[in-house]
Amino acid sequence: MKSSNLGYPRIGKNREWKKALEAFWAGSIDEASLVQQMEQIRHQNLLRQQEKGVELIPVGDFTYYDHMLDMAVMFGMVPKRYEYEGGPVSLATYFAMARGSKEAVASEMTKWFNTNYHYIVPEFGERQPAITENKPLQAYLEAKEKYGIIGKPVIVGPYTFVKLSKGYEKNEFEIIVDQLVPLYIDVLRELELHGVEWVQIDEPAFVRDVSEQERAIIKRIYTQIGQALPHLQCMLQTYFEAVDWYKELVSLPVKGIGLDFVHGAKRNLTHLKTHGFPADKILAAGIIDGRNIWRASIEEKWELVNEISEIVPLEKLWLQPSSSLLHVPVTVEAESDLPEEVVSALAFSDEKLGEVQLLVQGFRYGKYVISKEIAQNEADLLKLALSPARNRQDVKNALRQITAVKLERSIPYLERREIQQNTWKLPLLPTTTIGSFPQTAEVRQARQQFKKGNWTVEQYDAFIQAQIKEWVKIQEELGLDVLVHGEFERTDMVEYFGEKLDGFLFTKNGWVQSYGSRCVKPPVIYGDVEFVAPMTVKESVFAKSLTAKPMKGMLTGPATILNWSFARDDVSRQEVCEQIALALRKEVEALEEAGILMIQVDEPALREGLPLKKEEQAAYLEWAVRAFRLATSTVAPSTQIHTHMCYCEFHDFMDVISELDADVISIETSRSHGELVSVFETGTYDKGIGLGVYDIHSPRVPAVSEMEDMVARGVQLLPPDQFWINPDCGLKTRGREETVQSLRNMVAATKAIRNRLTAQSGR
The missing domain is CATH 3.20.20.210 (TIM Barrel)
Known part of the structure; x- marks a missing residue:
């Protein structure tokens, strides 16, 4: 054996890979230095595997x-x-x-x-x-x-x-x-x-x-x-x-x-x-x-x-x-701050290789050789299983109560749409963004100062409010129709919510690669999930007070929180997802009660959890859609529910998206060069669609004409009053100047198409 x-x-033990890449892209190091640093990381990775046997x-x-x-x-x-x-x-x-x-x-x-x-x-x-x-x-x-x-x-x-x-x-x-x-x-x-x-x-x-x-x-x-x-x-x-x-x-x-x-x-x-x-x-x-x-x-x-x-x-x-x-x-080496019953039950890459080696040694030399390790392993796993965090009867009772409940909005979409149009009076092809704005070094430093205790809550809140105020003003000057607060208080769209819900823990160095140099530190769902207190109301209400334009509240959906976390494996993923959905329902209701009547519940990872076997996919989609509706179905007809999805091959997925019953869904179309729009050449969709008209993962500022072409193709296939216009994803990772210029071009492209459509209709 x-x-x-x-x-x-x-990525390296301390994300050395990410840091080297971003230094090179920023011009801080040259190509020779990048090559040298990459070789060092490769060497360390090989040595760590060799050390693990x-x-x-x-x-x-x-x-x-x-x-x-x-x-x-x-x-x-x-x-x-x-x-x-x-x-x-x-x-x-x-x-x-x-x-x-x-x-x-x-x-x-x-x-x-x-x-x-x-x-x-x-x-x-x-x-x-x-x-x-x-x-x-x-x-x-x-x-x-x-x-x-x-x-x-x-x-x-x-x-x-x-x-x-x-x-x-x-x-x-x-x-x-x-x-x-x-x-x-x-x-x-x-x-x-x-x-x-x-x-x-x-x-x-x-x-x-x-x-x-x-x-x-x-x-x-x-x-x-x-x-x-x-x-x-x-x-x-x-x-x-x-x-x-x-x-x-x-x-x-x-x-x-x-x-x-x-x-x-x-x-x-x-x-x-x-x-x-x-x-x-x-x-x-x-x-x-x-x-x-x-x-x-x-x-x-x-x-x-x-x-x-x-x-x-x-x-x-x-x-x-x-x-x-x-x-x-x-490696788990840095995770000394976690509860003992959790850290003793964790295994990252190095520890997993250790488990492989332990089994190989046992089969080579006899099980008795690893008997002590097996006994300790079983004791550690039992300790976590018996933890009160995994045995909350109130959460389990709440789930049982909704098992037979029909989850749907109080009236159908077409009736809601008329009410919402009369409420918002938005122009044809409303423009908006997906939610986040650039998180500059200054924003990251402020967050660190607060986390380290160097800033008071009042200092940090004042800083966040200043960022929100600045970007609300920028959005108004650009002429966007529906605004967002910018999410400056959030490190990550899943981590932020996990920090405010019961049942989650966070590692110190548990980073994984998502794409390119983008690394994420997924939350750990170790126990039953429960709502504690409003999580987004304060920032959304403050932003709303600064403008007469509509302000969207921004949440992450239950399937995305599940799929972008390391979830407990002692209960079904469906049960975990429904626990998250129940907690988010309380947040949606809190936003609505506070006067935030456009609420975006993002599900970029809904399709990500899709089983690879076709015969298993329907069951997953059923409970994932149900979880979204569990979180969003109690709002009034005039409250507009948005969602967002990206990079996940929607061509055979539009019927499921419709089942979410969101009033508006924004979708990526930029990196696929508009191919997603071709879905509408053979199929139909009856709800609002936000076209993602430029790629936020690139520093490139797209020309007005490029975005015009993207929008023009869409409005040829479906009624123009179904479409919203937006970037393809959040703008957190982009620079300030490129963000402003790209959005300016997006608004200009939209106005050009809007004027063209108005002229064609003779109005």
Whole structure:
């Protein structure tokens, strides 16, 4: 038996990766310094895995931004708008693809399966793929020659890579795959020539619904690779779920198969027992959860491995996390401030690797060798299970009372719409923003001063009010129709609410990568969730007092709070989501009572929690939609409920969005270059839609004409009075000047279209 890992957090123990990137982008360090700092972080990441006893350490999982972007540039898939002329792709071009530039918009970004990680979507169609450099080989040689580590190169497999890319028609999938397979063979051949022992080929798309035709393509891919490289040891790695076509999977001509025995445990174990496992292959068993932060029950994992070993002998078994550890923080070492019953039940990346190693040692030398650790593990988990925070009868009773309640607004949308139009009297194509405005260094410093106790509540409140006052004035000067207070008091759209609700805890250094250098510190839902006191009323009411224009209250929705937190795993996710929804309902009602009659309840992560298996999706969507309605359905017809979603492939999702029964939903359309608008060419939607007309993840200020084109296309497909105009997401990460100029252009574009429509109607 060996210990293995699939991938390690890129960000460094103290987010050194993020700091280096942002220093480079700001011009504080040059490219040579960035390259040097990145190498140091890679080295530290390798050493930490080596210290934890990992025998098969991944290399090539490290990236300067995103691993899918790395694959795209390795194959020269650089769209023509970046003026690339061939050869190795420069860092300037690489980052332009990721973030955009003054000359070109960024590539599309979307969610990596059902995680909170965002990848850059490769684009086919403009260039014939060709190898520019062998990135996995570079990573392997660096680890071997500089640090003496024989790594396991990681590469995204051809099926998954093409499936997650764009720029080709559905019937061209096989053609694109056939173009790429020879390039994969060339990359793998070079690895073999340099003495690579194992290559990890990631094919997580195998766990989705794969047609018979696609399975035939997959068989041809790996037959071609196997025939070209008969001696190369490839570990074909799946994760996030079970593979339904198990018999065909294990018959592929590779030396190893990796399966997820956490998120696909029941199915994968059933497949294993029913169909067996080839005697000539290695099984890499993902037994430790790579996506949550709770310690495993070592006793339960011991029994699981025992079951697996009845079919696969121990010498043919690798133990590893269920997926890459990029989805969890680096180490629990800094978390000394948490309650003892919680911290003793936590496991981040390093601790998870420790759990893998503990099990490997037990199976190598006998269970008695780890008996003390098992006993302590069980005691720690029991202590948390018996915690009063996890056994609140008042919360459980409140949930039981709403089980049979029908959750819907008092009157249908079309009737509410008329009431709201008469109440607000907004112009055609109302303009607004998603909620947050730039959080400058000054804002962050003020928050730190308050947290450290250097500022009083009165000082901090005065500072926040000054920021709100300034940005309300800016919004009015820009001519926005519906204003927001700017969220200057909030570090993060989930963390802020978790800090004010019972049942949440916060780590000191529990950072994970969301996209690019954007790192988030997800709250930990460790107990029953309950409302304590109003959370947003004070700032919203103050902002409302400064203007005669409508002011939106801003909340984060229950499914997003759940999906962007590390949730407890002792009860169902549905139960946790409903607890959050009940707490948010009280906040919605408090805002309404205070006179805030436009309330935005954001659900950018609603689709993120969607199970990968189609037969399980309806049940999730039912309870996620129910939770949103639980939070929002008690308001008066004149109170307008907004929501916001981003980067999550809505093409087959509009009916679910309609079921939320929000009066207005704002959606991203900028990075997908308006493709989402094409949904309305074949379908309809009967509620208000906020078009996200520019990309807030890029420093680029879009031209008025670009946004005009985006709006014009939308109003050709649906009645103009359904549309609102807004950026595609919050503006927290942007600079002040670019924000003001972008919004000025957005308002100008809207007025131009508004005038054009008015002229056409003859009014």
